[in-house]
Amino acid sequence: xxxxxxxxxxxxxxxxFTTDVEQETVPPGLSEDVIRLISxxxxxxxxxxxxxxxxxxxxxxxxxPEWAHVHYPPIDYQAISYYSAPKKSIGDGPASLDDIDPxxxxxxxxxxxxxxxxxxxxxxxxxAVFDSVSVATSYRGKLAEQGIxxxxxxxxxxxxxxxxxQYLGTVVPVRDNYYAALNSAVFSxxxxxxxxxxxxxxxxxxxxxxxxxxxxxxxxxxLIVADAGAYVSYLEGCTAPMRDENQLHAAVVExxxxxDATIKYSTxxxxxxxxxxxxxxxxxxxxxxxxxxxxxxxISWTQVETGSAITWKYPSCILRGDDxxxxxxxxxxxxxxxxxxxxxxxxxxxxxxxxTIVSKGxxxxxxxxxxxxxxxxxxxxxxxxxxxxxxxxxxGDQCGAHTFPYVEVQNPTAQxxxxxxxxxxxxxxxxxxxxxxxxxxxAVSLIVNGFCKEVxxxxxMEFAVEAQKLLxxxxxxxxx
Amino acid sequence: xxxxxxLHAALEGREILKGIDLSIRAGEVHAIMGPNxxxxxxxxxxxxxRPGYEASAxxxxxxxxxxxxxxxxxxxxxxxxxxxxxxxEIPGVNNLYFLKASINAIRKHRGQEExxxxxxxxxxxxxxxxxxxxxxxxKRPVNEGFSGGEKKRNEILQMAVLEPKFAVLDETDSxxxxxxxxxxxxxxxALRSPERxxxxxxxxxxxxxxxxxxxxHVLVDGRIVRSGGPELAHELEAQGYTLYGREAxxxxxxxx
Numbered sequence: 001x002x003x004x005x006x007x008x009x010x011x012x013x014x015x016x017f018t019t020d021v022e023q024e025t026v027p028p029g030l031s032e033d034v035i036r037l038i039s040x041x042x043x044x045x046x047x048x049x050x051x052x053x054x055x056x057x058x059x060x061x062x063x064x065p066e067w068a069h070v071h072y073p074p075i076d077y078q079a080i081s082y083y084s085a086p087k088k089s090i091g092d093g094p095a096s097l098d099d100i101d102p103x104x105x106x107x108x109x110x111x112x113x114x115x116x117x118x119x120x121x122x123x124x125x126x127x128a129v130f131d132s133v134s135v136a137t138s139y140r141g142k143l144a145e146q147g148i149x150x151x152x153x154x155x156x157x158x159x160x161x162x163x164x165x166q167y168l169g170t171v172v173p174v175r176d177n178y179y180a181a182l183n184s185a186v187f188s189x190x191x192x193x194x195x196x197x198x199x200x201x202x203x204x205x206x207x208x209x210x211x212x213x214x215x216x217x218x219x220x221x222x223l224i225v226a227d228a229g230a231y232v233s234y235l236e237g238c239t240a241p242m243r244d245e246n247q248l249h250a251a252v253v254e255x256x257x258x259x260d261a262t263i264k265y266s267t268x269x270x271x272x273x274x275x276x277x278x279x280x281x282x283x284x285x286x287x288x289x290x291x292x293x294x295x296x297x298x299i300s301w302t303q304v305e306t307g308s309a310i311t312w313k314y315p316s317c318i319l320r321g322d323d324x325x326x327x328x329x330x331x332x333x334x335x336x337x338x339x340x341x342x343x344x345x346x347x348x349x350x351x352x353x354x355x356t357i358v359s360k361g362x363x364x365x366x367x368x369x370x371x372x373x374x375x376x377x378x379x380x381x382x383x384x385x386x387x388x389x390x391x392x393x394x395x396g397d398q399c400g401a402h403t404f405p406y407v408e409v410q411n412p413t414a415q416x417x418x419x420x421x422x423x424x425x426x427x428x429x430x431x432x433x434x435x436x437x438x439x440x441x442x443a444v445s446l447i448v449n450g451f452c453k454e455v456x457x458x459x460x461m462e463f464a465v466e467a468q469k470l471l472x473x474x475x476x477x478x479x480x
Numbered sequence: 481x482x483x484x485x486x487l488h489a490a491l492e493g494r495e496i497l498k499g500i501d502l503s504i505r506a507g508e509v510h511a512i513m514g515p516n517x518x519x520x521x522x523x524x525x526x527x528x529x530r531p532g533y534e535a536s537a538x539x540x541x542x543x544x545x546x547x548x549x550x551x552x553x554x555x556x557x558x559x560x561x562x563x564x565x566x567x568x569e570i571p572g573v574n575n576l577y578f579l580k581a582s583i584n585a586i587r588k589h590r591g592q593e594e595x596x597x598x599x600x601x602x603x604x605x606x607x608x609x610x611x612x613x614x615x616x617x618x619k620r621p622v623n624e625g626f627s628g629g630e631k632k633r634n635e636i637l638q639m640a641v642l643e644p645k646f647a648v649l650d651e652t653d654s655x656x657x658x659x660x661x662x663x664x665x666x667x668x669x670a671l672r673s674p675e676r677x678x679x680x681x682x683x684x685x686x687x688x689x690x691x692x693x694x695x696x697h698v699l700v701d702g703r704i705v706r707s708g709g710p711e712l713a714h715e716l717e718a719q720g721y722t723l724y725g726r727e728a729x730x731x732x733x734x735x736x
């Protein structure tokens with residue numbers, strides 16, 4: 001990928017191309033009929049259709065949330081198409097890697113995501129979601145040997161309905177919030193992971209989300225269950241073509257960790273952010289939540305958010321099991337007219353539960369970047385501890401950084417600490433690096449990478465390198 | 481090597497350097513001494529190209545090249561090094577990583593290959609020994625949490641690793657105890673060579689006991705009022721700058 005770096009930089013957003021592939025797209029509009037149609041296309045059981053309809057009926061009654069520090073015109077939900085799939089894949093979903101439409105395979109090649117096993121990122125299993133459907137999942141056979149299930153959500157519904165039914169909606173209920181309800185009604189595909197008792201997943205699992213079709217929303221659903229003593233590290237990446245209209249991405253991710261299980265979930269989000277004037281871009285309104293159900297379980301979120309016109313998400317942990325651990329490491333970069341309102345919620349229920357929050361917000365241009373976090377210690381959480389650190393870095397004088405920490409402590413034995421800083425990339429720092437022969441662009445990326453270091457070190461190694469490069473590209477031209 | 485002719489410079493519209501003439505040949509160490517506010521640090525900053533410092537008249541030739549036309553990073557890549565009076569902290573960026581970025585930027589400019597990790601590390605370790613810097617410092621973020629003395633030693637370490645053609649030391653002795661001062665001076669002396677020039681800026685003669693200069697200049701009110709051999713430093717130590725202050729004041733009145 002690095003050979004293309006210069007070319008990428010020139011083009012600004014490097015992933016803005018579209019793929020010319022025959023697609024079947026449901027006409028725009030949302031109704032019970034559309035939901036029935038999606039469910040029928042996916043050959044879903046009756047209980048799932050009912051679940052969707054219940055979500056839809058709840059959604060209709062819910063008000064649009066307006067509390068976030070973001071601004072955008074009202075979304076016309078009747079103008080969005082809720083299902084779009086490459087024609088060739090309709091029906092059976094991804095079969096073997098050889099059956100993928102060559103155009104789609106080319107798309108993923110251009111994105112640097114190998115769908116062919118044994119290439120480049122050997123040791124990383126990939127599930128590729130193209131608009132509304134999963135088009136390929138690699139290394140399934142190898143994983144199955146250890147009882148690990150890694151497949152598209154649709155397939156999981158068909159092949160492992162009992163598991164899906166057991167866990168779906170247990171972490172993010174259908175009525176949880178406006179966008180989660182919408183997702184529950186219309187979700188099309190996503191990834192499903194189940195790691196059996198005592199199994200340590202031998203490779204990184206990843207899902208690569210791509211929006212291609214025009215006027216389409218992407219509503220994927222991911223469910224990861226780590227049974228007692230299991231371990232899994234999972235990564236998601238996302239890109240979309242450059243289009244002048246805004247597109248909605250409203251995903252739901254649910255994680256369940258049983259006794260002594262660990263789930264590490266990393267995101268490198270690079271949806272199309274819109275142009276310099278703020279035209280187009282993805283609205284990334286996502287609900288991500290993990291439930292530490294068992295004792296000594298651990299869920300760790302790491303996110304590098306560099307794209308989207310608006311990012312609105314709070315990967316959270318419900319620490320129900322005693323001695324369970326929640327972590328949230330975040331870098332959110334906004335530039336030009338981008339807006340981000342992101343953070344986490346740590347809900348302490350179990351005894352001696354611990355949580356760590358490290359949030360790094362970077363703002364350049366006219367961008368607005370807000371950290372919003374809740375630390376809630378319930379009466380049952382004896383000896384709970386939290387440490388939060390929220391740092392903001394400003395570049396230029398037109399951007400904004402905001403921190404909204406909410407702390408609710410209902411148990412006197414809890415220890416909660418919050419630190420926050422705001423700093424600028426100073427002229428003195430840049431001059432110091434210039435004086436050592438380092439050009440200004442490189443100086444800025446060095447300073448920013450230093451600022452983000454605590455978060456990057458949490459990413460799996462290959463992705464840490466990619467994230468660092470991505471950030472450099474994104475910062476290009478942002479210093480005057 | 482460095483030829484300064486009638487250099488005038490201003491900061492925020494206020495003229496601070498009022499016509500400096502200075503010629504430093506390769507292999508020479510020149511010291512600039514002067515009272516607070518005389519323009520010593522301004523000279524260092526103008527030479528290094530710090531934004532905000534405007535050269536309003538005159539010229540500076542560095543190996544025959546118009547130094548003032550170059551951006552700060554280009555001056556550095558051409559071999560001009562400034563040891564900062566107040567080195568800044570760069571949180572999260574480890575010293576080694578920073579040094580490597582620096583050395584490779586300079587090597588790239590010179591058409592040299594990047595140093596591989598092993599060569600680089602050997603070179604840094606050798607130079608760290610020179611300034612008696614513990615290797616643990618190399619892995620710490622640049623200057624973060626360093627004491628004053630550690631920061632100054634880190635500057636000398638960078639100089640030793642980068643091997644510049646010409647180095648400006650801006651009050652490198654300020655805030656150092658005698659042991660740290662000796663370490664810094666030893667580091668500088670080890671780098672003295674027939675190919676390299678130094679401009680050592682200091683308020684006190686003390687540093688010049690350890691880094692013995694070839695020429696000492698006295699800077700007062702933006703002008704060099706006197707130049708001489710190393711003995712001039714001792715004279716200043718004994719008499720202070722008052723004499724020159726009056727002279728300078730007198731000349732200013734005479735001009736008005």
